[in-house]
Amino acid sequence: MTVSESAPALEELAERASALDTADPLATLRQRFVLPDGIVYLDGNSLGALPAAVPGALADGVHRQWGVGLIGSWNEHQWWQAPLRVGDAIGRLLGAAPGQTVAGDSTTVQLFNGLTAAARLRPGRRLLLTDPGHFPTDGYIADSVARLLGLEVRRVAVDDLPRCLAERGDEVAVAGYSPVDYRTGELHDMAAITRAVQDAGGLMLWDLCHATGALPVRLDKLGVDLAVGCGYKFLSGGPGAPAFIYVARRHQAAFDHPLTGWNGHADPFGLNGDYTPAPGVERARIGTPPILSLLALEAALTAFEGVGMEQVRAKSLSLTGYFIDCADTLLNGLGFTVVTPRDPHRRGSQVALRHPDAYALVRALAARGVIGDMRTPDLLRFGVNALYVSHRDMLTAVRHLREAVTRGEHRDPRLRQRATVT
Template sequence: MEFTREWAEKRDAEDQLSGFREEFALPAGVIQLNGNSLGPLPRAVPGALDQVVRREWGEHLIRGWFEDGWWDAPERVGDRVGRLVGAAPGQTVVGESTSVQLFNALTAAARLRPERTVLVSDAGNFPTDRYLAVSVARMLGLRLVQTPVAALPKVLERHRGEVGAVLAGAVDFRTGELWDVAALTARVRDAGAVTVWDLSHAAGAVPLHLDEAGVDLAVGCGYKYLCGGPGAPAFLYAAARHHEALDLPVTGWHGHARPFEMADTFVPAPGIARARTGTPHLLSLLALEAALTPLEAAGVAAVREKSLRLGDYLMSLVDGAGTTTRTRERTGAWPEVVTPRAPARRGNQVTLRHPRAPRLSAELMARGVVTDARPPDLIRLCLNGLYVSYTDVFDAVTHLREVTR
């Protein structure tokens, strides 16, 4: 693979997804490689929110719940997200924070296996996931076993007959390593347990087939690859086969079978509607709805294919710079790629290791290259095929070479 900017420009000119870059309000002179933390603003969102605020809320007031479809939004948007993660309609709902959705899903999963005493949690998962696993285990009187995902089959065998639920992230948030959701779900199912997948770094980034894979429950945020904006609501997926038995700890009147009766006792609504809680954060929810359009139009598979090519290009550039004697003498320590090289083993980010990662990330930010660092020594670069170009990748590595001098 060539390392020239001219090669990158030629690939951009031939790229069938290049037009989708215009669907995002990217600041001039900024290279956005941080979409695994916060996606950029889709151009459709300001207009959609203006419509909601000025006309629907401003003029229709409370009538907006039914005249403008507010009441149906959690399930309507849920079905759109569901299509992006391989779920048939009626199994996905949107409307709470990721933390609430995770707590609800993990507790409900453990309650599906009341005779089991062990809860397994991904030891490398995002801190919120691990904190919540500790909390759920304490609340339900379960023994918590934390394990690297790679060791999950051994843990299931060691605790055969004891494991009730397993919580894991589909993509390692630090390294970008992608796990085989279908294969691991099958192992968990064979052990008689229930899966809860955190798809925050996978939804919209990699093709997912939740129904086909037999996933039980899954949760994902709306502000990374789905570009719903800061604090965008999260989604909860629950396979239809579990709906009748789903015992969710956080219940609210929107999830009641007859919400407008204001009954004293909670009676869960049929289907996925029982996973609704109180009144949703409607402005954020409708912003997310508007933000989904570019990804739906491009298709997750096409975005994934381009993201992998961008990743190959980035790693080739990093490798080339790191193995050049002149560059090595000039820069000293050079970042190394820690993300798995095999396409099937990585998400849509590439993570580099460098002893001065936080400082390098800050210096890149000052140059308009938006990345982030994770302690102690990791720099994450998100390669979302919807809006990242080959030229972006070339220029980012050029800046990286300069700030490491």
């Protein structure tokens, strides 16, 4: 690399990366993924890399289970149980005992289901709380649920929640928040927020898209009411992988699902005209599940075998902390601001940098083999999946970023032209 870096500082960073990677107990897990040579992949918070177990599982699902087993595979290969089986496997990463998590549909659909059912569990309360900085779909769905049920949505930032709960807590039916801000990577205190909402008599629904597979969540221990999340980010289940919903056992008997599909019926093959919900979390099923996608997600989850979420968290914090150190040293004076909290207790599994030319810089980086992404208007995001990212990757990414900006690559008009997906 020809960039004019202070040699001793760079040497020190490189030595640190090498020492940290050598001591990394999770280093071999990278072999559980298929990553193209020469690529530094820091977009696993958007689309996880391909787990090595997935292609074989999909081929088996297609050729043997579907091709040979045909319809008999619903029983023979237990396709029917897949949403619950995969749900339980996800639940293990979330501190959820079996029988509370169902895999299927998209996060957006599961948000609709969870918010509606939560509001029905708190009749007479008319307030839905959501984060003004939430991923847009969360706010859109809260608005729609409120319109359907005649409720009111209030967008309340996490810092303003205590005041809102003090003023109108007795009206709150449900609060839907995300522990990790999808733009800045800020981590909120799940335990404190859950307690505050529940103390006011409301229910807590967490959107775990940026937490599942990235950090310990402890749903049962925190007494969370409901949670949803996706399968395609840190779980690496593939593009459009099934999402999930967690319904705490104590709420299941009264959980009134808004989408009363036949898969959630107590006797689905009785084909009755009247809907009777299944007794447990099965009532959170809807229609025929996407079996091939579930098989891919199930295989992807084997990448977590033998790995504790505490270990994943420790490595993730080491990676993001080291990335921030690299940025402080190598990007100093080049127009970047680290917006992700430096306090490890307040940091999710990504680092976001602010720069006015974020979009073109992310594209310049991609041309150099470093894949991150951007969030409008000016954030570069670097997601860190501790299962396949190394400290060396962090240093490589920051060095390329320094070189790209120093050479003015982001001024290339071709890189400034927007693509459909950013």
